[in-house]
Amino acid sequence: MTGVGGAASMVLTAAEMDVCWEYLRLGESPPQLDLPSPGRTWEERQRVSTHALTALRERGLADHRGPVTDLDHALDLLAHWHWSVDAHLWLDQLVRAVAAVRGEVGALAVRVGNDVRLTILRDYRVVDELVALAGPVPAGPGDALSVRAEVFDAAVDACADDPRALAEKLAERGESVTTARALVRMLEGVGWFGQFGASVDDAYGPSRRAPRVVGFHDTARGRYAQVRRLHRDGARLTVAPAGHRRLVTQIRELLDEIESGD
Secondary structure: OOOOOOOOOOEHHHHHHHHHHOOOOOOOOOOOHHOOOOOOOOHHHHHHHHHHHHHHHHHHEEEEOOOOOOHHHHHHHHOOOEEEEEEEEEEOOOOEEEEEEEEEEEEEEEEEEEEEEEEEEEHHHHHHHHHHHHOOEEOOOOEEEEEHHHHHHHHHHOOOOOOHHHHHHHHHHHOOHHHHHHHHHHHOOOOEEEEEEEEEEOOOOOOOOOOOOOEEEEEEEEEEEEEEEEEEEEEEEEEEEEEEEHHHHHHHHHHHHHOOOO
16 A cells, blocks of 8 residues: 555545544645535534545544544654655646654655655655646746846736846846746746745754745746845846756755754
8 A cells, every 4th residue: 555665546536535534633635735624514514524434444544443443544654754845736737745754764645636656755855746737747947037026027917928028127126037938938938836835843943934935837848946045135036947956955955954954
């Protein structure tokens, strides 16, 4: 079923995962997955729970005591963790995912439509597997470019989704013409896109969420990362070519920032 080395997966419906979460008394379910909680009355909820556990038993994911050991373990990791990363990916359809790690073991939950796929895996594989959900798109051409985030946002609002107008509006607001045109080339024809976030939970108080995310978008030319960072002169947006490895590195840097308190 699921082994840390083999990384086999368990598939549940979103409602089944919600029922298991409640059955195991794990508290609030991962908000990143946006799980439904069907059953408005106690009687309705009991019917939902009975149906879900029966279906899980038929698939070997539960027994008379409740969720089987692997499923229990995966859900417990998602509830009690040292660090966590998550993704919202707008691909052919919306993909919601969260991965959580405690010690050397992690669990990855991926929701697509009404299905949730759970996998237990080693800690060092977690970020790689999360990024892999976005698909194997190579980095696009070009060099990393940085502009003032406030200027970029104002230019986007003023250009009415016209890429050529965006370059003009950026230049009007003080960015170099060369930078503006090169940036627009990396933003033309955006298709799939998404963002990754990170959190840390340690012995020093409540869990801490990174104040920023690592974003990306795909074009016909390849994939680009979008990162906003606060500098002494204000927030800046950096857009850079980004394949799988670069996104993995940036997410790990995000975790390092939270852990160090930067």
